[in-house]
Amino acid sequence: MSVATGREPAPVLSPPKPEKLGRATKDILFGSIAGMISKVFEHPFDLVKVRLQTQPHDAPFYTGAWDCFRKTFVHEGVRGLFRGVTMPVLGATMEDAALFLTYNQVQRALRNVRGVSESATLPLTDLAVAAAASGAMAAVVLTPVELIKCRMQVQQMGRTSRAPVPNAVPLIWETLQKSGVTGLWHGLSGTLIREVGGGIAWFLSFELATREFARRHAKARPADAPPSKADLSSLELAVSGALAGVSYNVSLFPADSVKSAMQTQRELRAHTREAAGPPLGFMTMLMRLYQTRGLAGLYAGVGVTCVRSAPSSALVFLVYHKLEQLAARSGW
Numbered sequence: 027m028s029v030a031t032g033r034e035p036a037p038v039l040s041p042p043k044p045e046k047l048g049r050a051t052k053d054i055l056f057g058s059i060a061g062m063i064s065k066v067f068e069h070p071f072d073l074v075k076v077r078l079q080t081q082p083h084d085a086p087f088y089t090g091a092w093d094c095f096r097k098t099f100v101h102e103g104v105r106g107l108f109r110g111v112t113m114p115v116l117g118a119t120m121e122d123a124a125l126f127l128t129y130n131q132v133q134r135a136l137r138n139v140r141g142v143s144e145s146a147t148l149p150l151t152d153l154a155v156a157a158a159a160s161g162a163m164a165a166v167v168l169t170p171v172e173l174i175k176c177r178m179q180v181q182q183m184g185r186t187s188r189a190p191v192p193n194a195v196p197l198i199w200e201t202l203q204k205s206g207v208t209g210l211w212h213g214l215s216g217t218l219i220r221e222v223g224g225g226i227a228w229f230l231s232f233e234l235a236t237r238e239f240a241r242r243h244a245k246a247r248p249a250d251a252p253p254s255k256a257d258l259s260s261l262e263l264a265v266s267g268a269l270a271g272v273s274y275n276v277s278l279f280p281a282d283s284v285k286s287a288m289q290t291q292r293e294l295r296a297h298t299r300e301a302a303g304p305p306l307g308f309m310t311m312l313m314r315l316y317q318t319r320g321l322a323g324l325y326a327g328v329g330v331t332c333v334r335s336a337p338s339s340a341l342v343f344l345v346y347h348k349l350e351q352l353a354a355r356s357g358w
Contacts, residue, residue, distance in 0.1 A: 049134075050127060050131065052350070052353060053123070053126045053131075054123040054126075054127055055123075055349075056345075056349040056350060056353075057123040057124075057125060057126035057127065057346060058119045058120075058122060058123045059345060059346075059349065060122055060342045060343075060345040060346040060349070061118035061119050061120075061121055061122030061342060062115055062118060062119050063341055064122075064338040064339070064341040064345070065111075065114050065115045065117075065118035065119075065338075066111070066115060067337065067341060068334040068335070068337075068338040069107075069108055069110075069111045069114055069115075070095070070107040070108065071331070071333060071334030071338075072114065072179075072334065073098070073107060073108075073109060073110070074091050074094045074095050074098070074330050075091075075327035075330050075334075076175075076176050076179045076180065076286050076290075076327070077094050077098070077179060077180060078091065078326045078327035078330070079282075079283045079287065079327050080176070080180050080286055080287055083318045083323065091329060095107075109178060110174075110175045110178030110179050110194070112194060113171050113174050113175040113194050114171065114172075114175050116171060117167075117168050117171030117175065120167045121164045121167055121168045121171075122342060122346075124160065124163045124164045124167050125160045125161070125163070125164050125225065126346060127160075127163075128159050128163045129157060129160040130156075132155065132156035132159045132160070133148060133152070133153070133156045136148060136152045136155070136156065150230060150233070153229060154226050154230060156229070157225045157226045157228070157229035157230060158222050158225060158226055160225050160229070161218075161221035161222040161223070161224065161225025161226065162218065162221065162222050164225065165214065165217040165218040165220075165221040165222065166211075166214070168217060168221065169210070169211045169212075169213055169214045169217045170210035170211060172213070172217060172285070172289065173210060173211075173212060173213055173289045174197050174198060176286050176289040176290050177197055177290060177292070178193070178194065178197065180290045198210070212288060212305055213288045213289040215285075215307070215308040216281050216282070216284045216285030216288060216308050219278060219308075220278050220281040220282050220285060223277055223278040223281070224274040224275070224277055224278050227270075227273040227274050227277040227278075228270045228271070228273060228274040228339070229270070231266075231269050231273040231274075232266050232269070232270040232343060235265065235266035235270070236255050236258060236262070236263070236266045239258050239265075239266065240254060240255060240257055240258060243257040243258070255347060256351060256354075258347075260344060263340075263343055263344045263347055263348075264340040264341075264343070264344045265340070266343065267339045267340035267341070267342060267343030268336040268339060268340040270339050270343065271332075271336050271337075271338060271339025271340065271342075272332050272336050272339075274335065274339065275328065275331050275332055275335045276328070279324070279325055279328050279331065280324035280325065283315060283324050283326060283327075284308055284311050284315060285308075287311050287315060288305065288306060288307075288311050291306065
């Protein structure tokens, strides 16, 4: 026999649905897709940049970015503009997966240390630590890919013959035979400097821009609701990503020039009349480039790089965050 209490029974709350995909899985999946899409778009610009960075100083093949683009198209066709694209797409897939996975995992670790909620906004110093860690991880993943990519991109420089040149697999095998497994990481120092410093510039520029956009949207939210990236439009996410891309490339572009020169020494010796010998290290190559080309030489290709990095980076962040929003709505 039930006893009336005059009170409504408490509603039974169902537990929240578990996510179908773990957070780390999402970081890897969404980062991979974003990196793949952006790399296909930017590859012709990257090819022009590498050729400008590595052409001989005393007898350059190209007068500038447009001349390089035109000559590549005339002599090698559309396929020439996408020469070596397989390795960069593979690299971008792994790089952006590593970037977003490490960046977000380090943030979660820092929130646990600080004892704050998962949605708490971290100070920029913490974000810089997470960005530096993600850049270091990306450098380790990316160096072998960029080594083969750069070597493939300069193979046709100065050639008039359309005879076939080695693709990625023979170049990998040749590197292993001549330098061992560690030879695949030649240029790691330059990549590490570029990715750690550039990663800090990339993520922090994006965070600062999105926080400013979110702050403007906060007026329309309840007083106790913090600003969120979910409030941002596609255009605002794209603009924030574009600013991040330019910041990344301008901040440490000379390190990228040195890295490209280190990784293409073997292919370009015939044009520079350089005697065979062991590969040059980062500081030695830096001093050589500065002495022969000056500061302008260290920034060779920066213009075309910024032109491609703005929309490319915009694509990365836009695709990544739109996939996040889609996953949240779908209960993934």
